Amino acid sequence: MRRSFFLHMNIEHHLNDWRDKALQFEQHINCTVIGQNQAVRELLLTVFARGHVLLEGQVGVGKTTLLRAMAQGLGGHYQRIEGTIDLMPSDLIYYTYLNNEGRPCVDPGPLLKQGEQLSIFFFNEINRARPQVHSLLLRVMAERSVSAFNREYQMPHVQVFADRNRVEREETFELPAAARDRFMMEISIDTPTEDAVLDTLMFDPRFHDVDTLVSGIDNSIAYYQLNQLAMQIQQSIQTSPTLHRYALALWKASSNPGQFGVQLSDVDMSQLVQAGSSPRGMSYFIRAAKVRAWLEGREMLLPEDMQSIFKVTMAHRIFLNPIYGYRREELMPDLLNGILQGIAAP
């Protein structure tokens, strides 16, 4: 009994220390990538919930800088690849070349090069890569492993950070639903709107050299401890039957919003949603919500934790009927708001 009490106190103390570190880390990132506080918070949630993240936004808004800053702070080994139309899955696994002696050689590609120590796999412009590459990525994201050279390579700490720009659609490939579902969050990065931030971005030389800017971030988070920490966070945050009912209602509403009283203008609600959130999506959703509760210093999960991340974890998992597909940008925010405003807890 006494031993169990001390163990609990130890874990609590351990989690408190980590929370302080996480908040400090968030502060550093916010100083490096200014005007993106919400995106930084969401990215932090995926790091401690051990999810993969896809950033979407216009050109030059800081998507890559943000991901690089995050990777720098997490430490570990980091690999990066640029999505191109001629990129093949094998390019991620190995590459061939002639050495100094003129003999052909095969070396591990970016996915295998760091072995189990790979911490961040950064896929730039992911939508430029072909579906074959996306397929390979599916397994990496879901199982954190890949088969090559007649054996299986494990990457237990890997997190996939991907980005794509919203402007260009030519020579790009839409990510398949299965790939999108494996991303815990699809975070939208917009240009900051505050004048002071825009002014700093223009005139402060610190923000002109991205390499120097990113290298200034301390490696304060030990990436190899994150899996265990994430498990402790998930176990320490309590959930109640009332909250379970609320989460279940949110899940059902993502498939049948009309049944929960959600109404959108000029939309047949019974036809709107082709597929709602998957069980994996809901699991990611709760994992991220628990991390938020932990960052807020609570031991219980509240509806407000779920509401704050509902949109960013759900928007890319709900698939609309093709007849409403062209209105997705307009309908999806309204649908998600309608679900949140239509379901009570209790």
Added chain:
Amino acid sequence: MKRWILLCLFSQFVSGCSALLPSPITRFEQQTPRPFGYVIGDEIQHRIVIETRQDVKLILDSLPKQGELNRWLNLNRVSVVSDANPGETVVELLYQVFYAPNEVKMLSVPAFTLRFDQAGKTLEKSVPPWHFTLSPLKELAVRKDESGLDYMRPDALPTPLSTRQQWLAVYVGLSLALCISLYLAYLHGLFPVWPKQRIFKRALRELSDHSQQDMGRGLAVVHHAFNVLNDQPLFKHRLQTFYQAHAEYRVAAEQIERFFEFSDKVLFAGKQDVDADDWHNLLELCRVCREIECGRR
């Protein structure tokens, strides 16, 4: 003879020159009605028509003042119209007599003096008194009634004045008062069928069916009341938006926030040890909200 002719010519010339400079007041005419046949209450209208040179102006202060001139004569209206013809001014005076003579009596409307301004110089013109006779208002034939007293009978009833405007104003006023009363009744929650005014009344009734042991159910009842009031689920982090829409509940902000904190502990953190005070606080919050929805707070 020649001298005589020259004298005549000179006198004609002088008289001709004098005709070039007319008198400042070229016409002063007092138009009065018949001076007899009046009884008590009759109105007498006088008109004074004055024609002056362009540079001569009537001083309005010299006109008699509207109101009581003496104990039996009132000047009801004084009007001056001076734009009919250039230089012509028409003064209208409406008198009313209140003298009740026993026999025919001669009375006078008092004289007054009109003053005119001519380039800073004041000219005066007297309006003479006007004499008239006033008759008693009684029957000339000597008759007695059945009791042997002097015969008296009232006049025929006058045609009633139209009160349509007044009644319209009364109806408008009553309608307005009714609307205001209904609005006040609405604010005070006196409409029993008005759902928005019965939210916490229903909640109180439901709570009375439960006890401290049903704290979860009690919290759900109060949450439901807030959700209905807010037209959408209300959560603690959206309270500020709620207060903007329902500012009257701001007076209970502290209690409401305590309720949400307590609810989080019970419904989401598994708090079990609730006591009578917690139940009392829940009822008290519901009562306070009921008073707010009735407009008593």
